[in-house]
Amino acid sequence: xxxxxxxxxxxQGVTAEQLQAAHDADLLIEADEGVHFEQAWLDPVAxxxxxxxxxxxxxxxxxxxxxxxHATAEVYELPIEV
Amino acid sequence: xxxxxxxxxxxQGVTAEQLQAAHDADLLIEADEGVHFEQAWLDPVAxxxxxxxxxxxxxxxxxxxxxxxHATAEVYELPIEV
Numbered sequence: 001x002x003x004x005x006x007x008x009x010x011x012q013g014v015t016a017e018q019l020q021a022a023h024d025a026d027l028l029i030e031a032d033e034g035v036h037f038e039q040a041w042l043d044p045v046a047x048x049x050x051x052x053x054x055x056x057x058x059x060x061x062x063x064x065x066x067x068x069x070h071a072t073a074e075v076y077e078l079p080i081e082v
Numbered sequence: 083x084x085x086x087x088x089x090x091x092x093x094q095g096v097t098a099e100q101l102q103a104a105h106d107a108d109l110l111i112e113a114d115e116g117v118h119f120e121q122a123w124l125d126p127v128a129x130x131x132x133x134x135x136x137x138x139x140x141x142x143x144x145x146x147x148x149x150x151x152h153a154t155a156e157v158y159e160l161p162i163e164v
Contacts, residue, residue, distance in 0.1 A: 005123055005132050007089075016162045023164045041087055041134075043158035050087050050132065050158075052123075076125035076132075080098045082105045 001034075004053045004061050006075040012047035019049070025068035026051075033060040083116075086135045086143050088157040094129035101131070107150035108133075115142035 011019075019042050026037045035055035042049050055061050058075045065071055093101075101124050108119045117137035124131050137143050140157045147153055 003123070005125075005130075014162075016164070019162055020164045040164050041085070041158075041160040042162040043087075043160055044162060046158050048087075048158050050160075076123075076128050076130050078123040078125055078132075080096075080101055080124040080126060082098070082102045082122050 001054050001056065003078045003081070004055060004058060004075055005078055006051045006053070006061060006065065006072050008049040008051070008070060008072045008074075010047050011042060011049050012044060014042060014044050014047075014049075016042075022049075022068065022070055023051075025070075026064055029067055030055075030064050033064050035060050035064050037064075083136050083138065085160045085163070086137060086140060086157055087160055088133045088135070088143060088147065088154050090131040090133070090152060090154045090156075092129050093124060093131050094126060096124060096126055096129075096131075098124075104131075104150065104152055105133075107152075108146055111149055112137075112146050115146050117142050117146050119146075 040051045122133045
């Protein structure tokens with residue numbers, strides 16, 4: 001199981017409720033791919049969302065986000081952390 | 083106290099020891115600005131580092147990273163998390 005950070009752009013003005021709804025949409029289907037989205041952080045001014053997850057592959061993370069309605073191509077595998 | 087994510091590029095091939103050394107350099111001086119770097123994750127293939135921190139301002143985070151030798155202009159304030 002690997003760890004990933006993915007980045008979404010264009011989320012300017014998104015509220016906590018909207019972020020929660022997007023996160024819940026991921027959680028609902030993430031088990032299909034063996035992915036788990038642990039946490040998500042939003043900068044509503046820059047419109048950036050960062051999602052920390054674990055899963056079998058970058059592609060599995062991308063498939064869940066795509067099916068949940070917020071696809072991103074920007075997914076980084078993080079084998080090293082301090 | 084606010085929460086921030088900053089992003090560094092160009093860290094291709096960096097090792098766990100090198101990331102730890104860079105993180106330690108931040109920790110050594112972070113109190114000067116009331117900043118705390120909680121965690122850092124590295125994708126050594128894409129060369130991306132993500133640092134999660136708390137502090138009084140984006141500029142305070144940037145000053146610590148700059149003094150520690152790894153400046154970045156890409157710092158996001160994260161008032162919303164799930």
